[in-house]
Amino acid sequence: MNLLPSSASLIEKAARATPPSFVGKVRGLSDKAIAWIFIAPTLLLLLAINIFPLIWTIQLSFTNYRANRPNAPLRDVGLAHYNEILTNPDIWAAMQVTARFVIASIVIQTVLGFLLAWLIDRKFRGSGFLTTMILLPMMLSPAVVGNFWTFLYQPQIGLFNYIVAFVTGIPPSSFQMLGDVNLSPWAIVLVDSWMWTPYVMLICLAGLRSIPDYIYEAAEVDRASKWRQFWTITLPMAMPFIMLAVLFRGIENFKMFDMVNLLTGGGPGSTTEVASITLKREAFEKWRTGYSSAFAIILFVTVFGLANIYVRALNRVKSR
Amino acid sequence: MAEVVLEGVSKRFKENVAVDDLSLTISDGEFVVLLGPTGVGKTTTLRLIAGLEQVDGGKVLIGGEDATHAEPAERDTAFVFQQYSLYPHLTVYDNLAFPLRSPLRGLAEAEIRRRVSEVASMLRIDDKLSNPATRLSGGQMQRVAIGRALVRRPNIYLMDEPLSSLDAKLRSDLRLELKRIQNDMGATILYVTHDQIEAMTMASRIGVMDAGKLVQIGTPREIYENPLSTYVAARLGQPAINLLPRALLGDLPVPPGTATIGARTEHVRLTKANGAPRGIAGTINWIEHLGDHNHLHVAVGDADIVTLADPDSGLGVGDLVSIEFARPLFFGASGMRISG
Ligand SMILES: Nc1ncnc2c1ncn2[C@@H]1O[C@H](COP(=O)(O)OP(=O)(O)OP(=O)(O)O)[C@@H](O)[C@H]1O
Ligand SMILES: [Mg+2]
Numbered sequence: 001m002n003l004l005p006s007s008a009s010l011i012e013k014a015a016r017a018t019p020p021s022f023v024g025k026v027r028g029l030s031d032k033a034i035a036w037i038f039i040a041p042t043l044l045l046l047l048a049i050n051i052f053p054l055i056w057t058i059q060l061s062f063t064n065y066r067a068n069r070p071n072a073p074l075r076d077v078g079l080a081h082y083n084e085i086l087t088n089p090d091i092w093a094a095m096q097v098t099a100r101f102v103i104a105s106i107v108i109q110t111v112l113g114f115l116l117a118w119l120i121d122r123k124f125r126g127s128g129f130l131t132t133m134i135l136l137p138m139m140l141s142p143a144v145v146g147n148f149w150t151f152l153y154q155p156q157i158g159l160f161n162y163i164v165a166f167v168t169g170i171p172p173s174s175f176q177m178l179g180d181v182n183l184s185p186w187a188i189v190l191v192d193s194w195m196w197t198p199y200v201m202l203i204c205l206a207g208l209r210s211i212p213d214y215i216y217e218a219a220e221v222d223r224a225s226k227w228r229q230f231w232t233i234t235l236p237m238a239m240p241f242i243m244l245a246v247l248f249r250g251i252e253n254f255k256m257f258d259m260v261n262l263l264t265g266g267g268p269g270s271t272t273e274v275a276s277i278t279l280k281r282e283a284f285e286k287w288r289t290g291y292s293s294a295f296a297i298i299l300f301v302t303v304f305g306l307a308n309i310y311v312r313a314l315n316r317v318k319s320r
Numbered sequence: 321m322a323e324v325v326l327e328g329v330s331k332r333f334k335e336n337v338a339v340d341d342l343s344l345t346i347s348d349g350e351f352v353v354l355l356g357p358t359g360v361g362k363t364t365t366l367r368l369i370a371g372l373e374q375v376d377g378g379k380v381l382i383g384g385e386d387a388t389h390a391e392p393a394e395r396d397t398a399f400v401f402q403q404y405s406l407y408p409h410l411t412v413y414d415n416l417a418f419p420l421r422s423p424l425r426g427l428a429e430a431e432i433r434r435r436v437s438e439v440a441s442m443l444r445i446d447d448k449l450s451n452p453a454t455r456l457s458g459g460q461m462q463r464v465a466i467g468r469a470l471v472r473r474p475n476i477y478l479m480d481e482p483l484s485s486l487d488a489k490l491r492s493d494l495r496l497e498l499k500r501i502q503n504d505m506g507a508t509i510l511y512v513t514h515d516q517i518e519a520m521t522m523a524s525r526i527g528v529m530d531a532g533k534l535v536q537i538g539t540p541r542e543i544y545e546n547p548l549s550t551y552v553a554a555r556l557g558q559p560a561i562n563l564l565p566r567a568l569l570g571d572l573p574v575p576p577g578t579a580t581i582g583a584r585t586e587h588v589r590l591t592k593a594n595g596a597p598r599g600i601a602g603t604i605n606w607i608e609h610l611g612d613h614n615h616l617h618v619a620v621g622d623a624d625i626v627t628l629a630d631p632d633s634g635l636g637v638g639d640l641v642s643i644e645f646a647r648p649l650f651f652g653a654s655g656m657r658i659s660g
Contacts, residue, residue: 222419
């Protein structure tokens, strides 16, 4: 992914940014050496908590290792796990659930988030306070949100069912958001959107604020209607920001685990079993560590590949 | 094209009065140039006509109709902004086509293409049509901004220093081109510039602004030859008019009340003084060589008079000269003109 420049070029940039010879004189070290010393702790930490586990996971994915039987003889199984995963219909089902989940929440969050940003962008009294209120859900921990919504979704005592009943007239205990095969995916999408639409709004707001007023003035004089201004100026100029929000939310939703785990645990049946839930079941219920390592690698490569294609598209839009 | 009338228009930004009770009539087909130092309210005047600012007082009439509270789109003006204001995400072609694609106009795409390429070739940006608007030099951006106005046939063109960042050659070409367009189409233009040549050559009338007020308006000749005050006199002339305190000039006959005497550089006559100089005496202390002519700086007392001279006038630094004024202008203590 081209999101980060390589560490070597970062170091070179840092070295160039340092006033020449200032530090060099003090200790007789070159600027470049100083730069390395400054970033070494971060690099080591990254290596320890990201790179090393990744390499280890790749290694395990070719073995029959089980974490609950660490002393069992280790056998090299080659690509057998990968073969099994890619031909397993359950895995494909989980991938489809994940994809649907990702697409639904991205569409909802982007449309709503952009709309909110667009409304809040025109300064009015109390817009600052309103922004803070809207941003609150985002600041909560997913665990809190998960538990909180589990209560709201309670058929007998939950506020959600009560409000739906109040608005539509259906008796509150006649439906279960989390227990129903058709409703539970939407229950999760709803909670995720409740929590993360503000985040998308924030990024879109940055985009809208980046459009200078004089562009709109030129458009006014050029007799473009507000409608046309929106489609030919506001939307295209905010597009890189919108796409960035979609990228962040897409990656997050692809890996989404805690909220689903708390709300439905993948059920009912396997209707909300997204890939990360499957992964958890294989790894920590069936203890097939090697197999789940292979699955994790496949997921990683998928996200990485998709994000890479997407970032390229994003760069094309940005450089227009 | 239409007549545009400002009737006692005022605009305040908080405490700051940008335009102060300004009245101005720009006749249909007229080319009016606004002149004045920075911050006197030239841009604000243009923005008030375009409807980008709302007046605090007075009226704006466009084509005889009261447009004081009309939306910018209803006023149908074209604006060349001082800071270009191109649409950064569009190509040069789309920037030029943008105003034509307004549904209010309903032009066919072929007609749009014809007008865009016509204007682009006139402004010599036809090879840049597919460039993104951000990948242009300052002068190219400025030409796109001019083009975006010229593709239209508005009630009035409002141009805010449109040629300021072009090179001398292109500037003089476009000056002629704009003047030609104005003659051919009978365009009404209100034009802001700091450039004397632009003001003198293009304007039907020049309006001089001071602190939000229009202090004098007239043909370029009137403004140049009959300025109402030292302020107006100093706006035109390169180098600027010599403004000399009365006391400096001894027994020169002047109308009563004169405090300052104005002499344009070309109206200062120098003769080499052999022995005792007649009239006003001075010493040449500096010569600027400009090729086709020279600027002579003459010290008279502690003032510095600038004059034009032929390169082969025979005068040199250190020469003692006597000075005569061909058509002096007399100003009172307040800076206002005294006819003499
Ligand atoms: N949006 C604004 N808010 C506050 N004050 C403003 C605003 N626009 C202009 N002014 C003030 O109004 C006065 C006139 O400004 P204006 O831009 O019309 O000057 P100008 O004659 O165009 O100057 P220049 O030759 O530098 O472009 C200035 O004192 C300026 O500070
Ligand atoms: Mg200005």
